[in-house]
């Protein structure tokens with residue numbers, strides 16, 4: 128029997144609860160589909176700092192590199208917000224992405240018909256939305272040098288090399304080939320030098336994908352168009368911070384950030400995680416929505432393990448659960464037949480496998 | 481009789497059409513209120529480049545500095561997109577802001593009850609929205625050094641000094657004092673050094689305004705919250721590029737970017753302009769919505785000339801026009817009784833003065 132090694136990074140806040148539910152569903156689909164998943168728990172974030180003094184212990188990096196894929200919960204919380212910068216959970220996360228080399232962050236925003244009323248946007252605006260933000264993840268202003276601060280000044284550098292742009296552009300075009308074959312590249316080329324290089328380079332890469340239609344949009348306009356008419360987008364190609372902003376915005380099209388998964392790929396080992404954070408305010412109460420994490424597990428099966436059929440099984444089980452009217456608290460007002468806890472939600476989805 | 485000197489920069493695309501309507505309304509209110517407005521046309525943008533070879537001729541700067549306020553239309557268009565960077569209309573605009581020293585860009589997003597159905601968001605989400613983005617306008621990544629590009633690399637610097645943050649924070653707190661007394665400062669302090677200084681400095685300035693409630697939000701979350709629950713915001717204090725993105729996003733709450741004005745202040749002479757662009761695609765057709773510009777003229781009366789009553793007159797005339805069902809094409813589907821041209825719209829509003 129085929130067997131895969133999955134690194135689990137549960138992290139802080141609601142991380143452990145939602146990962147547990149994803150494991151429940153993964154186990155169900157593995158036994159149904161006939162493969163074995165072996166899990167290894169790895170420490171990261173605030174909990175790692177509390178135990179080891181480091182938000183990203185070396186064993187976590189080597190454990191992850193030794194796995195077939197990483198399933199990630201969430202990290203951070205106020206408790207650790209006043210630590211020195213390099214000890215903060217977020218620094219661990221950024222270093223982790225960099226160490227693994229996952230330069231491409233895929234953030235699909237899909238609106239479930241079953242939850243069409245959950246969005247703060249009108250149903251006719253969001254019905255049928257199916258877009259994918261392809262965000263560069265280990266470059267740009269998140270990592271650029273020089274950076275620093277003193278008592279009177281703070282600075283960061285938004286920098287991209289041609290090679291960094293080329294590789295993320297290829298990812299976007301390849302993904303577009305499997306979808307509606309449209310890439311919209313987001314920049315601020317009317318102001319930023321780095322965006323001019325971005326735009327030129329994307330144009331060049333586009334020549335290798337004659338079937339894909341490329342357009343460009345300024346980031347301010349994109350923030351507007353995403354809520355004016357989100358259906359115009361197929362793949363949105365962005366740098367690190369623009370993608371951070373726009374993908375969070377896009378997540379609201381679906382009605383709850385608790386629904387949306389992500390995949391960070393481009394290197395040997397990929398990282399699969401919900402796009403929401405660790406939500407310390409609701410941790411431990413059993414009310415978090417595990418769907419984003421379960422859906423991330425499905426992306427993991429599809430992209431990392433090539434278990435397309437098993438991934439589809441999960442996606443269908445989620446849809447079935449939603450159309451039957453099961454909802455966690457965050458979506459309780461939206462056509463709920465029954466409001467359930469985090470772990471009930473996991474069990475129901477696992478059951479539908 | 482009191483008399484004011486207004487510099488008019490019509491600019492490109494729809495700029496001339498919408499400024500003409502604002503002048504119509506200004507003249508009406510001036511004669512009603514008993515003051516005189518003297519206008520001087522100044523060249524800027526693509527049209528200035530075409531005539532003088534420079535998107536921002538020196539006479540425009542001195543003309544503006546010699547006026548009591550600047551009313552600005554819009555600049556730019558594809559025609560000039562391939563000029564060398566420093567000849568492009570946008571470069572002229574950035575230089576103009578810098579030369580005048582208008583470091584505070586105020587962008588109110590108000591939802592007119594009359595147009596509650598025009599937004600792509602649900603009426604219950606946007607009804608009563610009344611927020612103000614206070615955007616730093618002459619610093620940050622728009623101007624930071626080093627910046628540049630070569631064949632393989634592009635870079636820009638997001639930099640803020642403590643002094644720059646202090647002065648924009650004061651603006652935000654002062655404005656909050658005249659409103660609901662809440663400031664939400666937007667940054668990315670979990671990643672950026674410059675944001676850490678931003679957050680600390682804003683905290684310090686806040687101490688001088690004990691009546692104002694200060695909160696902080698990461699920019700990605702802010703992009704989400706703006707559409708999840710925009711009513712939570714009163715004043716949003718942001719840096720240059722975050723404010724560019726978030727204010728464009730916020731503009732969609734109102735249903736049309738053709739409605740929203742802005743004021744750029746902080747120096748001797750302020751600049752008043754619609755937040756939309758030059759829309760070359762609809763220029764010359766007489767279908768542009770002049771309300772954003774007319775509303776900017778009202779801000780000019782209020783902030784630059786201290787003609788509060790005249791400003792209110794304009795605001796009321798706009799509301800009356802909308803509630804009577806007059807709409808330009810962009811809003812034709814939303815409870816229109818009559819669809820009118822740019823110039824008809826200007827005349828109707830002028831009539832209601």
Ligand SMILES: CC(C)[C@H](C(=O)O)[C@@H](O)C(=O)O
Pocket residue numbers: 217220371670671700
């Ligand atoms: C926690 C933070 C550093 C992170 C980011 O900005 O990348 C998060 O917002 C995300 O999008 O995954």
Ligand SMILES: CC(C)[C@H](C(=O)O)[C@@H](O)C(=O)O
Pocket residue numbers: 317318347570573724
């Ligand atoms: C045209 C462009 C340079 C400008 C900016 O980004 O500041 C515009 O988007 C604005 O917001 O006024």
